[in-house]
Amino acid sequence: MTLRLALASLFARALTVGMTILAIGLSVALFLGVEKVRTGAKASFADTISGTDLIIGARSGSVQLLLYSVFRIGNATNNVTWESYQDIADRPEVDWIVPISLGDSHRQFRVMGTTQAFFDHYKYRQGRALAMSDGVIMDDLFDTVIGADVATTLGYSVDDPIVVAHGLASFTEHKDQPFRVSGILEKTGTPVDRTVIVSMEAIEAIHVDWQSGAQIPGQSTPVDVIRGMELTPKAITAALVGVESPLQTFALQRAINEYPEEPLLAILPGVALQELWGIVGIAETALLAVSAMVVVTALIGMMATIFSSLNERRREMAIFRAMGARPATILGMLVFEAMLMAAFGALLGVALLYAGLFIAQPIVDSAFGLWLPIDAPSLREVYVILGVVAAGAIVSMVPALRAYRLSVADGMMIKS
């Protein structure tokens, strides 16, 4: 009867109660949505590279190495010589190694020189391999494979010619050696989507007439001659390594870090990602705190609604008192009512979250490469609902205590 009367009382004030529940529902949906995007972004971040045991580059910071080698953010401070690369590649612990050469760009996209092995060993999102959406992996010196975002942004299709610029944001173009798009990769949600991939030899080829970052005046080697040249790279930017056995990872890492010929750095991608996430984490915590404040605001709105309803409900409370209800019962009823509103609000929030996810999931995936998984409500969601109900009970104590005092003062007779 108590529950039924409480529900009937709420239903009688359907409009204001509905608004309150909607406000709580939206705030809870926002909170859970931020949480979802946060974990999704974190997972997506961690999914950028998978299956690689070590990343090798010139000695700098581990986050910096991770940023330029995997995320194509920032630049390498130094290169790794081809000899060092060969030395490491020849070590018995190394199962596979993929060289990466960066430094050129095409429009706003980075150009990456690598080998066929990149397509075999680069994995993302729990071991998924790259796949071609159109065309084939490059087999000619002047072939290129482009990421999905490059293709859509610049409107390229297979067999289109492209010209690579020297450096980044540069006006100097390698006009003498135009490339041909041989294949377009499927969308991955990783920086590969925004990369133009060419062979290591191609990187050498376009720099034949260049020295110390500038074109040698008057020199222009014909393409036929370049094709006949020895195009072994002199240096690489970084390398991805897979080890024979996971047990050897640390030994290899130590050996590379103590490599006597050249200062090198080997990092574990997972550890560096954690470190990087630790930096990004502050913003993420701030976002979560803001959305938690929105929930608090909605609950305070509920408190205001209960407050403003007290006056018109004094008659109701007087009836309860006349029928033998204690002031504490009146207090309990108001708190219970608030908890019901908070619970309905929180449940509405969860429903809105799922509705939102179903609608937004494909859009967010294609627009941002961010995959938001739709899972059954977890313990976390249950805790959020319980937390909102408990917080609702706490904030409702303020108007409920006022109702308590009013009902003590009024008794059964309302004094105006």
Added chain:
Amino acid sequence: MQVGDAVLALSKVAYRWPGRTAFSLTVPDLSVAKGESVLLLGESGSGKSTLLSLICGTVLPDRGTVKVAGTNIAGLSGAARDRFRAEQIGVIFQQFNLLPFGSVVDNILLPLRFAPERRARAGHAASEAANLCTALGLPTDITQAKANTLSVGQQQRVAVARALIGQPPLIVADEPTSALDANSQVAFLDLLFAQTATHGTSLLMVSHDPRLGERFDRVISMEDIALIERAAA
């Protein structure tokens, strides 16, 4: 009148409004016997509401005793007094007696929630409520209707059913007919008296209308039983 038979007995009661020292109420002696119906006449501002609050135990006298069914209610704790009120007294207001969002049967059964003994006395509460509705001339299908869909006359009769259920020894009514027109007043009182007679319930009704007096066993006026002191403002 023997005090032992009194359902209600006030003796040397004095009450001063907190914060309003200029206003105080004294009731030297007032009693209502078992089965007796008493009309208490008084103009507004004569202290009627305060007297009812003293009888129902929502305010306590500064001095003197208020006994309901032989129990001095000042001797009870606040929570026990609230339960005692639910057990012993049926209350009918002037108007707005019912929870508008509750059904008729919800409203009738409301005092039983707070009074386990009275609930036990009522037996099968839902059918008891239906019987009372029938006896009070309400349509039989009314019990599930929402209280705010009823006419004022119907609402007052539901309030009577609520006061009567579980047979409390005393019914306190605060101008229950003032919201009704003359014809409805007569019909209402007929039904009320028939029910209090059937159950042997004492009735204390407060009103400003002396014309109702002839139907009661006894008519007293506030001026005769109570002394109001107002300091010159």
